Amino acid sequence: MTIRIPTRNFRPLSRRRFLTTAAATGISTIAMPYLSRAADRPLVTHGVQSGDVSTDGGVVWARTDRPAQMLVEVSTTESFKSVRKLPPIAALPESDFTAKMLVDNLPGGQDIFYRVKFRDLSHTDVESEPVAGRFRTAPTDKRDVSFVWGGDVAGQGWGINADDGGMFTFSAMRKNKPDFFIHSGDTIYADGLIPSEVKLADGKTWKNLTIPEKAKVAETLDEFRAAHKYNFLDENVRAFNAEVPIFVQWDDHEVTNNWSASKDLPAAYKERNIALLAARAQRAFHDMYPMRESIVEPGRIYRTLSYGPHLDVFMLDERSYRGPNGPNLQTEYGPDAYFIGPEQMQWLKRALLNSRATWKVIASDMPLSLIVYDDATNKKGSEAFAQGDGPPRGRELEIAEILRFIKTAPIQNTVWLTADVHYTAAHYYDPNKAQFQEFEPFWEFVSGPLHAGTFGPNELDNTFGPEVRFIKAPGLDKQNLPPSAGMQFFGHVKIEGATGQMTVTLRDRADVALWSTTLDPKLA
Template sequence: MKIGFSRRISRRRFVKTAAGAAAMVAMPYLSRAADRPAVSHGVQSGDVSSDSGVVWGRADRPAQMLVEVATTESFKDARALPPIAALPEGDFTAKVLLENLPAGQEIFYRIKFRDLSHPYLAGEAVTGRFRTAPADRRDVSFVWGGDVAGQGWGINPDDGGMKSFAVMRRHRPDFLIHSGDTIYADGVFSPEVKLPNGKLWKNLMIPEKTKVAETTEEFRAAHKYNLLDDNVRAFNAEVPIFVQWDDHEVVNNWSASKVLPATYKVRDINLLAARASRAFHDMYPLRESLVEPGRVYRTIHYGPHLDVFMLDERSYRGPNGANLQETYGPAAYFLGPDQLAWLKRGLKASKAIWKVIASDMPLSLIVYDDYANRRGSEAFAQGDGPPRGRELEIADLLRFIRDNGVTNTVWLTADVHYAAAHFYNPDKAQLQEFNPFWEFVAGPLHAGTGWQNELDDTFGPEVRFAKAAPSGAILSPSDGLQFFGHVRIDGATGQMTVTLRDRNDAALWSTTLNPKSI
């Protein structure tokens, strides 16, 4: 939905054309606050570019969402957008694309809801902000990570809630890449968990988190649970989210071949995934595809320094299992042919200095589909040796990047619940037809800390840093081993500095990468 001013609008013209808009949306309050629709779970923004961004809100009842947008915190230059319906079929959520914004500008927005039947009956507004991407070579700063409310660790007010979000917010990042496992739909909470030190972890409880999610309403409830945290809501109001999904938005290690455990009454994995997808798209401010409704993979252009390629490694994969095929076919799909072709086109066409590939799963860490028996494949890695099965997609992609002169690719990922830095060295790889590159792993943002995974030598990864839980340990967020990554691109030099941090904001490891061309 367009705000209604020219594409290359200046801030001066924004202010001039917006004069008097506040009067357009002023509405008398006719009754008590409890009688007016309210913003129920804070506000969010996402998928921000140099001239646009998506904003999101949820009402506590059927209503119309009213959005004002301005370039000043006083909203003196505010413009009002046409109302958007927030209806029961979308769980009273609504989102709108703000277009034709000035580049490199702090944008302020406020959202309130008005009654459908009584258009002069409106609730209190909630305010958010974001920065549009720069049109010139300014500094860019962002954070990434994944894995929230997993392994039974929910919101514990006594521990300060989801503290990683408060720490990330203090860095004033331009955006967050949420690398997936945004919820644990298959994770059940207990009111209390006894920790090894004898203390109690006390979860904030809601009825829906006492069972696995199976209905669309239960999936939405898992997303809304995270929005009960003060740290998360404050973060969302100031930092845009670029979101992707992984397995726990549906169920652990899901693919089309998933056999659901006995705890599920719904036995059809495709039905379960469809309900989870609806909830995911309802609850996040991601741009919706007109080509393929429900698509998660997309490109976000963030100024001349950065393009972000958001992948979907769930929707198009073949069945989990051995995945040791020697030739590429449906059983070896991970990205799938269409998404792989899209990624190649985007990388080749990109004019940005850095091409960040946001992958919800690491390339060379072995993740077993059947962990107890250490067999089957859940991720790309198929074990040491030449490329097989799903690795054939990565081999093809890496050759393409080399042969087409694509420079400055960096992979950012999560999933394994620890922090790591991997340098991919073709001299040490089974497949050597690629240029060296880096992969950085971060997370969990708020979940159980994982153990360090085995490494697959196919693409020559070297572990330059790793911090994880001791093997066999059960660590809660209160143990402090919660990790996020912070990336800063210098506007003048184009250098990218990547820092891995914990929830106490300690800088654990850092490196600065020089671009090959600028």
């Protein structure tokens, strides 16, 4: 559940006024009470997270092991010398003992330190040990901003292997000290089993940490939740989550591979209703991440996240509103060609038009011009936007409409970020090389996997004139490489406050910069 903390004054706070307010209300660090049941205290079971950070707040998340109240304190100093103590909220079985709180009325451009503990509802004198985290609110001025992005975690049976350093890419991302992280989807592989061992091509053995729920495909609400909690067992992930806010979206593997409303589930599933399966998956997804929840459409994932004068991020949902994964060769737009759907299309146009940020980053969980088949073995059906060379057809009609709108509005400085295909690439879109030419040139950057099998490269569709400026993929003769092969990728973006220049760098899990480009913003 999400509780919004009411405030009397919604003006952005300075750090000084934040501390003055805390002092005036008599808030100070509270000593841990005597624990009469110290041997049976609640636990913070999977670390802490923050997310959807803005200039004046963000969402804080944690999970415990029993019915309890989540207690949150925030401060502008790591010592918690002066704190603001927030009203408690309940963590109950209905949400798998998770709780998330929208903490607002914070000062902009400020490091915010928070700590979370839980109070046992049956024994209110018993509290957990506190767990601390931090995030930085979005700036109100044009300072430097940096963030990382990527997707695809715990896929193809590659789970947490202590001998390989665990989910090591999260440690590499953390070293860059980003302001936030865009998770581009496939946060879990609900359809992917985690075996105890996997034999590698070189004769060595990959050894996974296992849990009972990952011995089968996820079908129940508890099994979907367990898949998310599995990733939080990794110490790299927990350390990253405690320091870097997440902007999260979903893709197919949060439910099952290549799911759409027309999905024919494999024999491994006893639950045959794809709509019910997706509903359970969506509930687990919202339980497990610190998202701001929509009161207009509960469960909605697409949203705008503003991070200061230089940056707005538009998070898309390319699963919930799509039509069937059929041939998608229609020349006229209709329900079978929906991918993000009419309502989300209108939202995106309005949001882009209303944006005053220097850069408009469109976070798409699937790439625009890489062909992804619904049936990869027989190269049939459409899973992504791309329908093959030629003029726009099927789902490509939505991209054509968005690109045309961006040109005619006009809207400047749009960049597309994505993952999904399990390799990294930089694509430059040139209307002079395209079948559809009613758009201005733009970039799309692809990154991932963060911790999954490495695949690719995919076929490229010429409809919108993409040119590959960089690619790193294993080659078609070496598919599903394990994380230990080193081909795990993430992207890093830095926007310089003084000039507004955006530098995009594609990196591997050793934090090696593979390729980089600097983009100059167009000024109105």
